[in-house]
Structures are given as structure tokens and as C-alpha cells.
Amino acid sequence: MGGTVTSSVTQLDDQEGQDGPSGGALYRQVAADLREAITTGAYGEAGRLPAEGALAERYGVSRGTVRQALAVLRADGLVTSRRGTRRVVLGNARVQSFSELLSFTHWARALGEEPGGRLESLVRRPADAAEREQLRLEPGAEVYVTLRLRTLSGTAVMVERTVYPPHVGVLVAKLPPDVVSHTEHLREHGILFTDADHTIDVVAANAEDAKLLGCRRGAPLLRERRRTTDPTGRPVEWSQDRYLPGTVSFSVHNSMVTSALSRHARTSDD
Amino acid sequence: MGGTVTSSVTQLDDQEGQDGPSGGALYRQVAADLREAITTGAYGEAGRLPAEGALAERYGVSRGTVRQALAVLRADGLVTSRRGTRRVVLGNARVQSFSELLSFTHWARALGEEPGGRLESLVRRPADAAEREQLRLEPGAEVYVTLRLRTLSGTAVMVERTVYPPHVGVLVAKLPPDVVSHTEHLREHGILFTDADHTIDVVAANAEDAKLLGCRRGAPLLRERRRTTDPTGRPVEWSQDRYLPGTVSFSVHNSMVTSALSRHARTSDD
DNA sequence: GGGGCCAAGTTGGCCAGCCAACTTTGTCCG
DNA sequence: CGGACAAAGTTGGCTGGCCAACTTGGCCCC
Known part of the structure; x- marks a missing residue:
């Protein structure tokens, strides 16, 4: 199972959004490319991602940079991450900027x-x-x-x-x-x-x-x-x-490694 | 500004909680210690944290490990993080496990x-x-x-x-x-x-x-x-x-670097 | 006094490497 | 056929180092 995924990135460059700091960072470009691939279903519903080393080679960056990119996707709830196995696609949840x-x-x-x-x-x-x-x-x-x-x-x-x-x-x-x-x-x-x-x-x-x-x-x-x-x-x-009820809802992802969500009992504030 | 903060950790060890994977990881111990110091007000309301290098020396770990620990606190919304300046205490928000x-x-x-x-x-x-x-x-x-x-x-x-x-x-x-x-x-x-x-x-x-x-x-x-x-x-x-209304509320922190929260318009699901 | 400039301090980012812990797979043996 | 064992593959964790980008503060000059 080598490089069957049509990698749309050989050299990473161009395109600086107005959102997010230092969008020119390598790991952000890698993360963006992987996010794109995942949400378009390139790795399947619950498919496995390539190994860190393979990704590093594909993008021409070090393994550390790939890990940084994958940490972003993990925090967004797009992939799992545990020792011993390749990462697995969790969902194609659309995360807003x-x-x-x-x-x-x-x-x-x-x-x-x-x-x-x-x-x-x-x-x-x-x-x-x-x-x-x-x-x-x-x-x-x-x-x-x-x-x-x-x-x-x-x-x-x-x-x-x-x-x-x-x-x-x-x-x-x-x-x-x-x-x-x-x-x-x-x-x-x-x-x-x-x-x-x-x-x-x-x-x-x-x-x-x-x-x-x-x-x-x-x-x-x-x-x-x-x-x-x-x-x-x-x-x-x-x-x-x-x-107004029925107009919006809020979505949060959290996991064992990153949990920014919490539940509070009502107190007498406000 | 030297070591006036009474660092309660010279060698990091003991204590394994039931929560969170690999709680024995160095960066988690450093993060836990810093969190403790921040929430007890050791660095003040909007005070500045020691530099990464200083913390690395204090805890006897590499700068990379300190950065990993600080990334946790940043994701929890406890500290800011920007190039050029020391990290600043954002709040003492209690984040749940x-x-x-x-x-x-x-x-x-x-x-x-x-x-x-x-x-x-x-x-x-x-x-x-x-x-x-x-x-x-x-x-x-x-x-x-x-x-x-x-x-x-x-x-x-x-x-x-x-x-x-x-x-x-x-x-x-x-x-x-x-x-x-x-x-x-x-x-x-x-x-x-x-x-x-x-x-x-x-x-x-x-x-x-x-x-x-x-x-x-x-x-x-x-x-x-x-x-x-x-x-x-x-x-x-x-x-x-x-x-029931008034019994609970939900809290989320998000930032430019980590955003797991999103807002959705109601559709005809459910 | 004010504004510009320079230097020091600090974090962001990237790299290369090493080992441990863990999962998976396949083999071998009973 | 099933279970124990071994080996390969993969991620987690940590180190050390290097440079760039940025902020801050002080100094100098006008």
C-alpha cells in the first residue's frame, strides 16, 4: 500500500489566508492538505492514514513537522491517535475557523x-x-x-x-x-x-x-x-x-488529550 | 526575576492519576505543576511566565518538553503564547478532566x-x-x-x-x-x-x-x-x-491555534 | 521631550536522532 | 485447531540544536 493516494502536494507553497497566524508554516500546509484529503474521503470512512514516516517522505519534511500537523487534526477530532497503530479517520466534521x-x-x-x-x-x-x-x-x-x-x-x-x-x-x-x-x-x-x-x-x-x-x-x-x-x-x-431556539446549535469536540470543554452547575451569577 | 517562585518540583515523580493516558509523561507533570502554580496565583493575575529556557532548567528537562507542557496550558486557555514575549497568564479557568x-x-x-x-x-x-x-x-x-x-x-x-x-x-x-x-x-x-x-x-x-x-x-x-x-x-x-434550565451551563475555550468549537445553523435533522 | 534605531530576549518552527511502549501479524508448537 | 511467542511496524516521548520572526527596552540623536 504505497502511494496510491493522489498527493496533490509535492512542493508546498503559495496561498496565505487571512485566517490563522503564520499560515505559511509547513506543518499548517501539511495539515491543510491532509484535512482536505480526509474530508473528501480519500482515506475512507474509518480508514487508516499513512505512517508518519511515509507522510514525512511524501511532503519532504521531517517527522516532527508531520507530527505537528497531525496534532492539529487530532485536536479537531478528525483522526484518532494511539501508540502502536496508524491513525484512523474519525469523521469528516467540518471545523470552523x-x-x-x-x-x-x-x-x-x-x-x-x-x-x-x-x-x-x-x-x-x-x-x-x-x-x-x-x-x-x-x-x-x-x-x-x-x-x-x-x-x-x-x-x-x-x-x-x-x-x-x-x-x-x-x-x-x-x-x-x-x-x-x-x-x-x-x-x-x-x-x-x-x-x-x-x-x-x-x-x-x-x-x-x-x-x-x-x-x-x-x-x-x-x-x-x-x-x-x-x-x-x-x-x-x-x-x-x-x-431564537431552532436557529443555531453549538458543536464541540474534545478528547482525552485535549479537553477545552466543561460543564458547570448553575450558581447565582447573573 | 530569578527563582522567586517557590518551585515545588525539583525532581518530578510519583503520583499516577486514573485520568488521562500516560500521566507519567514528563511534559504532563510539568504541565500539572505549572497549572497548579498558575491557578494558585503564583504568577499573578496577568503575570508573565518564566521563559521556556528557564523552565527547562528548573525542571531539568529539555526545552522541547517544556514547550509540549505549555502547549497543553495554551490549549486549555490558561496562558497566551506569541512570538517575541513571555507567556502571559490568561485566567485561572478550571478545566475539567x-x-x-x-x-x-x-x-x-x-x-x-x-x-x-x-x-x-x-x-x-x-x-x-x-x-x-x-x-x-x-x-x-x-x-x-x-x-x-x-x-x-x-x-x-x-x-x-x-x-x-x-x-x-x-x-x-x-x-x-x-x-x-x-x-x-x-x-x-x-x-x-x-x-x-x-x-x-x-x-x-x-x-x-x-x-x-x-x-x-x-x-x-x-x-x-x-x-x-x-x-x-x-x-x-x-x-x-x-x-432543566438553570441547572447547568457549558463552557468552552478556543483560540486561533486550537478551535474545536463551531456554530451551526439548524437544519431539518432530528 | 520625542522619535528612530539597535541589541537583547523570547517564542515559533524545523530538523535529525534515539528509545520505549504498544499493536498487529505471522509463525511455531503443542 | 488453538494458544503462546516472536518480529515487524507504528506512535509517544524526549533531547539537542539551529535559525527566523517578533517584542521589548534602552540608547542616541535631533
């Missing part, structure tokens, strides 16, 4: 839907205790709070309440109210999003939610709270998104 | 609550198309389906419907109905859980849910669907858990 997950606009476009957004309000006010905690601000600091209704091809699906720290908020405040993607605009102004913590649960719609989304007060909404930080670890956003 | 996330019993005990479970029904029947797809079974295969009501210190919080493939189901069927943790019991019989895919959304309670959980029919429930596989990649469980 980070920006696609953070930006409603990116996500909608990747889905083929037309994202829309209407800015309902934008206020500047002193941060409360919870906000100072989340955004790591000193007492007395001010925050910028936006309220936006998000639509997918015209229909309302989500209410988004975002709290920005001052250095980000001033940029948001200067935006014209019809800008669809705040995230994209902030990136162009040097605000980078690299890490995010998400918490997902269910809440009842309050009066404001109900009016905007067109549902009853008290109707259940899928809530995602998200705190995003920049490369230096400084919080740049604290957002609370409330989705 | 894998088994704690898969097993309701494990999770409850770690919380200090008393887990309970009542087996409502256990049936063996031919798998439908969706089940064959999820569990990767051939047409005509049978599955074992359990329905369990889960309690936390006496109060009902969740309804669990689990579908097992034959080779796992036979073990479950032999269990006495009062066994609290199926997961633990299965592990003792050689069924290992290593990878899981989770999907989280909201559904309305059906008549059965309502009766068991003591809520209205149509009341919103937080649903987690989970497919678990063993080390070889073979599905061993397909479960659907429905939580």
Missing part, C-alpha cells in the same frame, strides 16, 4: 446566507462590578455597550449585547450605524481577537428580547456569553448573544 | 453533590437509520436504548437517553438497575471513552420529559447530544441529555 466563530458576519457568509445587523443602541457609561471583572478594568473605568439585532437573510435570529473596554469602544463608537461587521472593522484598526471563552445555557426572553425577536416574554432563548481577548491577553469584548 | 465531562456521576461528585440515577427503561431493538449512521452499524444491527432520570442531591435535573451499539449494550443490559455510573462500570469491562463530539441546543420538553422532570410539556430544555468513541475510533455511545 476561529474568525468564523467570532464574527456573526463571517459565519453567515460562509453559510451562504446574507447577514444583517441593526444597531439598536450604543451607550457609554461606567462599568459595573461584573464588567470590570470580565474586562479587567480598574474602578471608575467606562465601557461602551452596544445592543444589536442580528438577522439571517432578513429574519431576526439573535440579540447581541456587547460590552467593550474604552480602547476598543472608542473605535466602535466612531462607526457608522449601518456597518455590518464590527469584528472585521476592528481588525482593520489593529484590534485582534485570538482567544475566547464561551459559556452556553438557556435563558428566558426579557421584554426587550421579546420585542426585538418577535417572541413572547419568557420564551426560551439559547444564550452564548463570550469573553474575547487579544494576543496580549487583554480582554477586548464581552458579549452576550441570545438566539 | 475528560471523564468528569463524560460521566454525570464523576461530575456530580467533583461538585460535592450526590449523583443519583433511576433506570426508567432499557430496550433492545433494531437500529433506525440515524442510529446506524451515528454508531456506524450495518443495516439490521440491533441497539440497546436506555432512558434514565438523573438527580443531583435528590432533585431531578436531567433526562438521559443513550443508544449503545451491541458490543457495549450487552454489558449495560447485564447491569443491575441501581448502578449509578454506567460509564465507570463500562470502563472496568474494557470499554474506553477517548473522544466525544457534543452538540448543544434548546428543545421543548415532550410528554415523557415533562413527566420525569416535573415540568410543563413544551417547557424549554438545554439539550446536549454526544457521540463518544473508543481509542480505535469505534462509536460506543450516542446519548441525548436534556437538562
